[in-house]
Amino acid sequence: MKKSFSILILFLLCITANAQSDKPVLFTVKGTLLDSITKAGEPYSTIRIYRKGTPNKPIKVLTTDVNGKFTQKITEEGNLVISFTSVGKKIVSKEFSVKSNSATIDLGSIYTKENTNELKGVEIVAQKPLVKTEIDKLAYNIEDDPDSKTSSTLEMLRKVPMVTVDGEDKIQVNGSTKFKVYINGKPNNMISSNPTEVLKSMPANSIKSIEVITNPGAKYDAEGISGILNIITVGKGMQGYTATFNAGAGTTGSNAGAYATVQSGKFTVTGNYYYNHYKSPDDMTGFSKREDFTSTANKFLTNSSSTNYKGNYNSGNVEASYEIDTLRLITFSGSLFGGANKSNAIGSTEMESASLDPVYSYNTNNSSKNSFMSINANVDYQRSFKKKDELLTLSYRLSGSPRTTDAYTYYTNLLKDVPTLNDLHTKGDPSTTEHTFQCDFSNPLTKDQTMELGAKYIIRNSNSDDKYYITTPGGSIYNEDKDRSSKYSHLQDVLAAYAGYSLKYKSLGFKTGLRYEYTMMDVKYHSNKGQDFDAHFSDLVPSANLSYQIGQTQTLKASYNMRISRPGIWYLNPFINNSDPKNISFGNPNLNSEKSHSFELNYSSFTQKFNINLSLGHTFVNNSIESYSYINNGVLNNTYENIGKWASTRFSSYINWNMSPKTRVYMNGSTSYDDFKSDKMNISNNGFSYNLSGGLQQNLPWELRLSLYGGGSGSNISFQGKSSGYSYYGFSLNKSFMNKRLTLSAYARNLFNKSINFNSTTETPSFRFYTETHYPQRSFGFNISYRIGELKAGVKKAARSIQNDDVKSGGGDSKGAPASN
Known part of the structure; x- marks a missing residue:
């Protein structure tokens, strides 16, 4: 019986084995196709994929995903060939063998080759995805968007996911104005302090892409609550030579620019330069009214004004590299951005009592000239090792930001009991110089694990010499007012160290890090006006990001980030600015760094036809630095304290649909619920806000490209009030x-609306403040661009370089209020 049972079991095993041998064996082939230049x-x-010798009989046909990766199951064994066909590239082929004991065949990285043969009579109409996501950022490809030929960088920002631009052209990243701006991976504090004016003057055709880093890791400076905008300029440096020239003119001014690249042996230089002249097509008019709840004699203060503006801007970048040998590389980069502007404004001021009886009134005439410059130079030494991707980088950065201001204010038509007003002349020449030393080390522990370590030391020296000159009533000779003038130096040292770890396992990606920063600040006054003070900050900043690749085109991400916002000198400076005797301001040297905590879920899917990016996030700050205003004896006092609590829940979406190879439709929008509180001020404010933009891009016959776009927002909630919506x-x-060497473009914006009306309301227990501003919006013009030369190979650059973004910008105006960013 046992023998019969054993024979039966043996028979069944044979049948099973035979059945399994009849089942096809599955093998997995995977790899990544990379551009050989970038x-x-x-x-x-x-x-x-086909058998060797039979290219006309493929056994599998597929495409790489948006990141160039591919994975395919096959049942064939033996000698096979895989080939890749891309537009403008040579066909790339690679042989591989599949054996019976194979499970996964990893072909690793495969590189494309440029196709130097020019195709004639072929029209390429396929459209690249404009958005690309990574574990800690997303990038919008400005260069491939037709609107970049006729738009400013500020206008293109309206299309970038996670970024909004309101009716006053104020920029928000992930729902907050507290962000930092980088140029080519290097921070620019001048642009961060005033991004609206700078990016408005920067033509979009000088930009390759814009990266939105909403979850910066430990290697980034901890400053910037909502994240980082990294602007990548064109002219990426390639072998051979190329040069592009462009120019444009319109109702808002004119522009011209060029970029070029030249390589000789191991030495490569690439650079670009842009000039822009900007002017307001019409005067900007404004109206404001302040109601004082603490007084009946001086109850209503009304102001009206009209301002025109014009300015010239220059910007440029240069990059150079020298490859000492296969393991050592030296790179140099430099940039500048600067210019000068003039503005003229006339205004009228009237004070009324509670019964609307006139108390006093006067007119003002203001003219101002300003110049500014931001200069940066980097030197990086990169040492590679035999282990792939193991890098040691030593970097030095020198930067300077000189500025000058020169303004006159005249008072006329003084009626009734006017406060003492003297004609005023103000001059200032603030400047900042930075020396930064940094060391970064990246070590791949295994194929899927990487450890990052680094340290940084910043020496920042800022100086300011502000002079106030006044006349005696009815006089014409200006004398310096020692009580208002101020001269001081601001020394700041920042020590930082970080450690980061990243892991990739199959479809999972994980990245975490910890950063420590210690700041020493010392302010000394060189005049009788002002009190010396110092401050110290110590911050420990963690971060974590998790991603899951659902499929070849879909990714799900979750992240936590802590960010800080240190107070700059204008927030800390106790100097009393009383240039306007009815509106004084002063800083608070006892401020602490803001600390924000952000949580975010993100889903993205990018295919050749349909792109979507959805984000749900929550951010809260329990000690936010807020402007604290109150009225005392009819004088408005402005200062700062850590008195705010802010929480925001935000949903953002970006959708792009390539309806056909010639038609693209896109939408970018967000909605949020914001809650502001202050126990000290006994105020709270909350509500919903939203913004939406979208458009259509169409390729027409005769190689014409048409773009239609528009958008707007509802009202926005702020700490002490709200502002109106806008449309464009x-x-x-x-x-x-x-x-395609010569491109001609024409554009028109807001043709049926001469201006946009924008209003805001601020209310505190002691006063209510209402403003209404009319911004000129109608504009039209044209651009021309011409390219010469050819490119063949890429310029090597250091994988790491210095990035300084650790200062909370502010205090740009004469009142000591924070600059808009």
Whole structure:
């Protein structure tokens, strides 16, 4: 019986084995196709897998995903060939063998090759995805958007996911104005302190892409609550030579620029330069009214004004590299941004009692000239090792930001009991110089694990010499007012160290880090006005990011980030600015760093037809630095304290649909619920806000490209009030000639609306303040661009470099209020 049972079991095993042998064996082939120049993933390349010698009989046909990756199951064994076909690239083929004991065949990284043969009579209409996501950031490809030919960088920001631009052109990243701006991976504090004016003057055709880093890791400076905008400029440096020239003119001014690249042996230089002249097409008019709840004699203060503005801006970048040998590389980069502007304003001021009887009134005439410059220079030494991706980088950065201001204010038509007002002349020449030393080390522990370590030391020296000159009543000779003038130096040392760890396991990605920063600040006055003070800050900043690759085109991410916002000198400076005797301001040297905590869930799916990015996040700050205003004896006092609590829950969405190879439709929007509180001021404010933008891009016959766009927002909630919504619209049309070397573009914006009306309300227990401003919006013009030369190979750059973004900007105006950012 046992023998029969054993024979039966043996028979069944044989049947099972035979059945299994009849089942096809599955093998997995995977790898990544990379651009040989940029080392970026080559998206949507056509893949064919076939037996060696039979290229016309593929066994599998597929495409790479948006990151150039591919994974495919096959049942064939033996010698096979995989080939990749991409637009403008040579066909790349690679042989591989599949054996019976194989499970996964990892082909690793495969590189494309440029196709130097020019195709004639072929129209390429396929559209690249404009958005690309990574574990800690997303990037919008400005260069591939037709609107970039006729728009400013500020206008293109309206299309970038996680970024909004309101009716006053104020920028928000992830719902907050507290962000930092980088240029080519290097921070620019001058642009961070006034991004609206700078980016408004920067033509978008000088930009390659804009990265939104809402979850910066430990390697980034901890400053910037809502994240970082990293602006990548064109002219990425390639072998051979190339040069592009462009120019444009319109109702808001004119612009011109060029960029070029030259390589000789191991030494490569690339650079660009842009000039822009900007002017307001019409005067900007404003009206404001303040109601004093503490007085009946001086109850209502009304102001009206009209301002015109014009300015010239210059910007440029240069990069150079020298490859000592295969393991050692030296790179140099420099940049400048500067210019000068003039403005003229006339205004009238009237004070009324509670019964609307006139108390006093006067007119003002103001003219001002300002100049500014931001200069940066970096030197990086990169040492590679035999282990792949193991890098040691030593960096030094020198930067300077000189500025000058020169303004006159005249008072006329003084009626009744006017406060003592003297004609005023103010001059200032603030400047900042920075020396930064940094060391970064990246060590891949295994194929899927990487450890990062680094340290930084910043020496920052700022000086300011502000002089106030006044006349005697009815006089014409200016004498310095020693009580208002101020001269001081601001020394700041920052010590920082970080450690980061990243892991990638199959479809999972994990990145975490910890950063420590210690700041020493010392302010000394060189005049009788002002009191010396010092401050110290110590901050420990953690971060964590988790991603899961659902499929080849879909990613789910979760993150936590702590960010800080240190008070700058204008927040800390106790100097009393009483240039306007009815509106004085002073800082608070006892401020602490703001600390924000952010949680975010993100889903993205990017295919050749349909792109979508959805984010749900919550951010809260329990010690936010807020402007604290109160009225005392009819004088408005402005200072700062850590008195705010702020929480925001925000949902953002970006959708792009390539309806056909010639038609693209996109939408970018967000909605949030914001809650502001202050126990000390006994105030609270909350509510919903939203913004929406969208458009259509269409390729027309005769190689014409049409773009229609528009958008707007509802009211926005702030700490002490709210502001009105806005709307905008426009279109552009461009055409290329001479194998796309010459491009002509025309544009028009808000043709049926001369201006946009924007109002805001601020209310405290002691006063209510209402403003209404009319901004000129109608504009139209044209651009021309011409390219010469050819490019073949890429310029090597250091993988790491210095990034300083550790100062909370503020205090840009004469009142000592924080600059808008």
